Amino acid sequence: MKKMKKYICAALAAAVAITAIPTYSTSxxxxxxxxxxxxxxxxxxxxxxxxxxxxxxxxxxxxxxxxxxxxxxxxxxxxxxxxxxxxxxxxxxxxxxxxxxxxxxxxxxxxxxxxxxxxxxxxxxxxxxxxxxxxxxxxxxxxxxxxxxxxxxxxxxxxxxxxxxxxxxxxxxxxxxxxxxxxxxxxxxxxxxxxxxxxxxxxxxxxxxxxxxxxxxxxxxxxxxxxxxxxxxxxxxxxxxxxxxSSSKVYYTGNGSLGWPVPGYSRVSSGFVTRTSPITGRTESHSGLDIPAAYGTPIVAAEAGKVTYSGWMNGYGYTIIINHGGGLNTLYGHNSSLVAKVGQVVSRGQTVAKCGSTGWSTGNHCHFSVLKNGAYVNPSNYL
Ligand SMILES: [Zn+2]
Known part of the structure; x- marks a missing residue:
């Protein structure tokens, strides 16, 4: 039971965040x-x-x-x-x-x-x-x-x-x-x-x-x-x-495939889900991957980009959002601390935060979301 609850990320957070993260830029x-x-x-x-x-x-x-x-x-x-x-x-x-x-x-x-x-x-x-x-x-x-x-x-x-x-x-x-x-x-x-x-x-x-x-x-x-x-x-x-x-600047040079955000930890405890439960009829959703890791583990940028959000976000706790350009954003939630600042340009693999369990989370893990043109997409398609 405890294990099941451990890495639950609230669907509400997804609903809030989805309106939040179309192409981030300055102003x-x-x-x-x-x-x-x-x-x-x-x-x-x-x-x-x-x-x-x-x-x-x-x-x-x-x-x-x-x-x-x-x-x-x-x-x-x-x-x-x-x-x-x-x-x-x-x-x-x-x-x-x-x-x-x-x-x-x-x-x-x-x-x-x-x-x-x-x-x-x-x-x-x-x-x-x-x-x-x-x-x-x-x-x-x-x-x-x-x-x-x-x-x-x-x-x-x-x-x-x-x-x-x-x-x-x-x-x-x-x-x-x-x-x-x-x-x-x-x-x-x-x-x-x-x-x-x-x-x-x-x-x-x-x-x-x-x-x-x-x-x-x-x-x-x-x-x-x-x-x-x-x-x-x-x-x-x-x-x-x-x-x-408009932010048309594209920071990455490759085809847009992303690097693993939690080096050294490969297990996914909860995957990307968007479906209507055949039993309850409710919409079940999980807006990204949950990757359990030790407290304080470096969380790294999946790709080069500009940090557009570095702060507390309802549900996600201490959160980093990186705009990679071309309508592609990545989100890293539940961190214990934030390393990158808003407006900072980071390179692929650069530490942006430290793993934790802030927000709606009951165990140390990184919640990793990928947004394409403001919508959550399955990160597995990019990794
Ligand atoms: Zn999650």
């Missing part, structure tokens, strides 16, 4: 101004990328904090659920106690009513009520029994009433206790709800912060896109400048 003042503009855009883009990175770091730590907060939120929610369940149980117990109390009160009142009616009955009959019962006694022992009987009836009713009264009071006391417990539990639930709300607020604040980070990233991405657009416009201006001032 140096304006072109260097334009190139300065490109540099400024590139540094603004670089700053924006750094900002995005730092925002993304902040976002990451905010997200980690949010995760911890969510965990706390969940545990508070669990406590609230348990407290609510307890409250529900107490509420059910209270309802049962209320029903029980109602029943006990009803029974007590009934008994009270019964006793009352018995007493009223005896009262209505006056003393004869008792006496009738007593006078009907057939003997002393019978009389005593009858007296006992009257007493017992009254006493029994009274006893039952007392018993029911006690039961009613016990239930009332139990109900009161449940009521108090329930009130306490209600407070617990309220407290837990408040805790939950507070925690939710903290989480929401974090979420808003993360969202604002996303917004900030978008702004910088828009800035980068705007820079890229502006860069293309500058490149178009450079192209116009180049086409308006």
């Amino acid at each position: 140096a003042a304006t072109i260097s101004e334009l190139q300065q503009k490109r540099k400024n855009l590139a540094s603004s883009t670089e700053k924006a990328k750094q900002e995005i990175q730092s925002i993304k770091n902040k976002q990451l730590s905010a997200e980690q904090e949010m995760e911890a907060m969510d965990k706390i939120l969940n545990s508070i929610q669990a406590e609230l659920d348990a407290a609510t369940e307890d409250l529900n149980i107490l509420t059910a117990q209270l309802a049962a106690a209320e029903a029980e109390l109602e029943e006990a009160t009803r029974k007590r009142d009934e008994q009270f009513e019964l006793l009352g009616s018995r007493m009223r009955f005896l009262q209505q009959k006056g003393s004869t009520g008792y006496l009738e019962i007593l006078f009907e006694a057939e003997s002393f022992s019978d009389l005593f029994l009858r007296m006992q009987y009257v007493n017992d009836i009254m006493g029994y009713d009274k006893e039952i009433l007392d018993e029911l009264q006690k039961t009613q009071e016990t239930i009332q006391a139990k109900k009161k206790e449940i009521e108090e417990n329930r009130a306490e539990q209600e407070e617990v639930v309220k407290l837990q709800q408040k805790k939950l709300e507070e925690q939710q607020e903290v989480v929401n604040e974090k979420k808003a912060l993360v969202a604002s980070y996303e917004n900030d990233v978008k702004k910088y991405e828009q800035m980068i896109a705007a820079n890229e657009k502006a860069d293309k416009e500058v490149l178009n201006q450079i192209a116009k400048q180049n086409s308006s001032s």
Whole structure:
């Protein structure tokens, strides 16, 4: 996987560069101004990328904090659920106690009513009520029994009433206790709800912060896109400048075949590709050859010519472009350092840069492109 990624040169760079390199020539003042503009855009883009990175770091730590907060939120929610369940149980117990109390009160009142009616009955009959019962006694022992009987009836009713009264009071006391417990539990639930709300607020604040980070990233991405657009416009201006001032001078003497740009390193890790993928339908393109070499290896001019570009180029990093005349240009990308200067006339095989991995590259290599009349062509046809 790492190996595959290693020498990938972005297709975007090709799209940008292709408008950039029709026949390069002088008109140096304006072109260097334009190139300065490109540099400024590139540094603004670089700053924006750094900002995005730092925002993304902040976002990451905010997200980690949010995760911890969510965990706390969940545990508070669990406590609230348990407290609510307890409250529900107490509420059910209270309802049962209320029903029980109602029943006990009803029974007590009934008994009270019964006793009352018995007493009223005896009262209505006056003393004869008792006496009738007593006078009907057939003997002393019978009389005593009858007296006992009257007493017992009254006493029994009274006893039952007392018993029911006690039961009613016990239930009332139990109900009161449940009521108090329930009130306490209600407070617990309220407290837990408040805790939950507070925690939710903290989480929401974090979420808003993360969202604002996303917004900030978008702004910088828009800035980068705007820079890229502006860069293309500058490149178009450079192209116009180049086409308006013709450079017919041909620097090479042979048939235009080119020398190998990285002496001592012959392996090509990625070749020239322009095709539409039969699978994805996307345009796959690689605008040159990738030649892996050790860091600092001399990169040499493939042919004699005039250096028209020596500087940073989006995607290609530190880049050299040499105009050989006759509409032929060569490009050397991802260098660690640049040796040749703009306007310098170089000979075939002369060192123009040192190998590196700047720009969109993940390993030391030379990206070598050949342009004929402003279009990328397969370097293999020239080597
Ligand atoms: Zn490449």
